[in-house]
Amino acid sequence: MRQVSLHQLIVTLIVLGFASQVRADIYSFTDPDGVTHFTNMKPSRGGSWKKVLESPAPSGSKASARRGSCPRCDKVSSNDNSPERFHRYDQFIFEASALYKIPVPLIRAVISAESDYDPKVVSSMDCKGLMQVHPDVYIDMGTQGDVFDPRTNIMTGTRLLRWLANRVDGDLVLTIAGYHAGLGSLAKYGYTVPPYAYTRQYLKMVLDRYYKYKAEEQRAR
Numbered sequence: 001m002r003q004v005s006l007h008q009l010i011v012t013l014i015v016l017g018f019a020s021q022v023r024a025d026i027y028s029f030t031d032p033d034g035v036t037h038f039t040n041m042k043p044s045r046g047g048s049w050k051k052v053l054e055s056p057a058p059s060g061s062k063a064s065a066r067r068g069s070c071p072r073c074d075k076v077s078s079n080d081n082s083p084e085r086f087h088r089y090d091q092f093i094f095e096a097s098a099l100y101k102i103p104v105p106l107i108r109a110v111i112s113a114e115s116d117y118d119p120k121v122v123s124s125m126d127c128k129g130l131m132q133v134h135p136d137v138y139i140d141m142g143t144q145g146d147v148f149d150p151r152t153n154i155m156t157g158t159r160l161l162r163w164l165a166n167r168v169d170g171d172l173v174l175t176i177a178g179y180h181a182g183l184g185s186l187a188k189y190g191y192t193v194p195p196y197a198y199t200r201q202y203l204k205m206v207l208d209r210y211y212k213y214k215a216e217e218q219r220a221r
Helices: 062-066 091-099 104-115 134-142 150-167 174-183 183-188 199-219
Strands: 025-028 036-039 049-052
Touching: 049 104, 091 104, 104 150, 104 174, 104 199, 150 174, 150 199, 174 183, 174 199
Parallel strands: none
Antiparallel strands: 025 036, 025 049
């Protein structure tokens, strides 16, 4: 099986309100050149597409459920609403991308989904900062210094993305799912996306933002 790096993924995903959808399947196929393609639109023809993620059908209002006891709510929520925050950490994002060979749009997408670009966020699981780094992760990644420091946090989170990508042959979907659920969960289910509702929602959200940032990057060239 030919190994595919994150930079080799030529993506055909067409996003139409992807983040707000409750149900959205993801399909992929690998062309004769070894390039992997992804889409959330059911292919009508062409290519040997296969479904790599099937989302569960809606089962009531998730928004109303979140307004209940909210055991997964952040301990410290995002409070930075300034438009400048979206480019405040560009220097560190570019540095991490160059060092770990992870696309800038993917780093941006993870930061956006994890903290909305607020470095002070702390999750219910004690994940901290821009990329919501868990204490076990910054120990495993050899992080030194303050995990709330934007550069330290971005470098640690991006190093984890690189570590995960290396272990799933550069598979974009599995790299993102592994960032949320952990490599052990991927292995448990035969290196497929785990059937966890939160992980599937997270995957859709990050993919949506990744392709948005990727399109913006291409327009800016």
